[in-house]
Amino acid sequence: MNLRCVECEAMFPPRLIYQCPACGGILETVGQDDVAPFSFGEGGTPLLRASRIEAELPGFSGEIWLKDETRNPSGSFKDRLIAAALGRAIAMGVRGVVCASSGNAGASTAAYAARAGVPAIIVVPAHTPPGKVTQIAAHGAILLLVEGHYSRSYDLARALAGEHGFANLTTTFINPYAVAGVTAVGHEIFAQLGGQAPSHVLIPTGSGPLVKGVWQGLREAGASARLVAVQAEGCAPIVRAFEAGAEHVTAWGMPQTIASGISDPLIGYERDGSYTLRLVRESGGCAVAVSDDALREAMQTLARREGIYAEPTAASPIAALRQLLADGRLPADARIVCLITGHGFKDARAYQEMPTRTHRVDDPRDTAAVARLCEAAIAERV
Template sequence: MCGCKQDMAFPDYCARCGGSVVLPPTSHPLPDTTNLPGVWRYAGRLPITPDTAWLSMGEGNSRIVSAAGSADWCGVENLLFKLDHLNPSGSFKDRATAVGMSQAVEQRASAVVCASSGNAAGSTAAYAARAGLPAVVLMPEAVPPGKAAVARAHGAAVLRVRGDYSNAFRTARELASRFGWINLTTTFVNPVAVAGLKSAGYELASQLTDPPDWIVVPVGSGPLVHGIVTAYRELRDAGAVRAVPRILGVQAEGCAPITEAFDSGATEVAPWQHVRTRISAISDPLRGYPADGTYTLRLVRDTGGAMAAVDDVEAGEAVNQLAYREGLLIESGAAASLVAVRTLCGQGTIRADQTVVCMLTGNGVKTLSTEVDPGPVITDTDEAVSRLRSHAALAEGITA
């Protein structure tokens, strides 16, 4: 972010300094919202025009619900969930992909490419199918099979790259450069697509009477942090909101380069050397593009926020917590937010009387194992009763 003017026709990292590139904030006065679908509601504030609104599948506009079943578990009185896992392809990535695909259509790109640990793969494949463009998806070799299957179901060419996410990122970037494809990888490599994530911040501000004290965001490289913070800054400067909420960024303990820098007081993020986590959605080691993490680190600190790392076991427990007590099937990368809130409440960083919004960024359906036991087969009602007596929640009521 050296201030060098960039060529947005083929976005990438800065050719001069190699740093992350983001579009400037929308100038004031902020354009009014439109009656167009999905993120095209904010066409005046995002780098899209009504001409490509046909691409929309209703992305964004996700509900906010109270989390009464988990508030006590976390230790806060007012806990809210924003249900971004209900976007068309099952993740918040659709906000960025829709805008990036609009760019690809307007530039008449021959194809799009992305590196993905899972959610961006399905999103890119789905919107590419709608746009009538070929999609190439590079995924780490240990990607959850369900996530790869979603991308393949939409017709994308899916290739697993040996090693971790950063290896897939490098390959996608090289392919984009070699063939002139639009790169929809959801790091900061495509600032046009990343701008679409501002829609999450605009929505939060319109759905809540006052800014929440904290917004909790699962973080790989951090573009969603940028989107939310930028939107709130624009709205604050326009006099529409009084403050920018604090950001709590959440990473996996086995891949936490930004959290490590935050905890150590460092001003720059160093790449993570050895990924040791199964939480695929937020396992980005940032090798080759650590400036993304440094930018996100600065944003978090600028809001007075914090970073937290969650281990795999705790994240799995949070998945169960949300499924059993809230009726929400969320992937572990998003559910980890709940653990982070509980931890910071215990430390006193988050007060019990503060309002906390967790971004539920990814649907858990794509990470369900194909080996999960579907349940016993029965032949009659008597056998059903016999089986149900062993179910903990029903045992007391089935005595006859």
């Protein structure tokens, strides 16, 4: 296995480098890796038919499938990246690992590092949802809270890795071994659909490694699909460039969205967004932004129609469905895979702020009254 720059195509032997020494471009792995991931049971997540969501989409005659990445050990798809990156770091004898995160990658790094007995430093924005901070802290990692947007955490992690010899497991495009870990998602989708490709894959997108993983995994399986990068309206640098017809992505300002997992303004590493934009266009796909209100509605749809408890970021593909069907960017007979990337326990606060069907029972002995209450609630739900 070697490393190759996606821009100038220069080749390098495998080592811990985070950008092309020749041009500063993004590195990717090529060839068979002889270093095994530090596996904790990640991957092989189910692909579930969303028949009830299908039935509620007017005029839709296709298929909707949910790739449920909430089933990974720490509750998100980030486990795939961290397993691959940590396996490489251990093989290279690093003294510890550092990861900048909006929450999920940090939780994954903390859990996997704890199991491996490797010191871990996790750097997150101070406003990271409490559920994610609690999960990171539970595993005993050194947790650094940084005021401001995610890119400030990114810069600190990069500096710590460079100055103290820790492996940088940040799950943007900075670690090529991590990104290689998500190509299995594309392979799994193809196999789970019986050796057939979906027409479209909707992917929650910050900097975009999961877009790359699906794109490359499908290509390696001899297939392709139109990739849809889904971002939040409050942080949508890739969507802005796509809609403007631009070749390069420019950084966003301060994100304003409940979707913490994709609130990445790309400040200082805009190349990541430009590369993702290139892959989306090569696939014939598009980029779309969704509102926080649409995210909340999508979370409820997943939970109440399909039984999947998803954080706001993970619900973003569902939020995009109606919008894309309405404006003709998804055909009525499409076979769509939506990547549900993170568990709802990551950000329970978003659910706690929603209306619930909760009723106080004053006298549990009055079963007739309780039955009437329940019947009325069921009728209202229908």
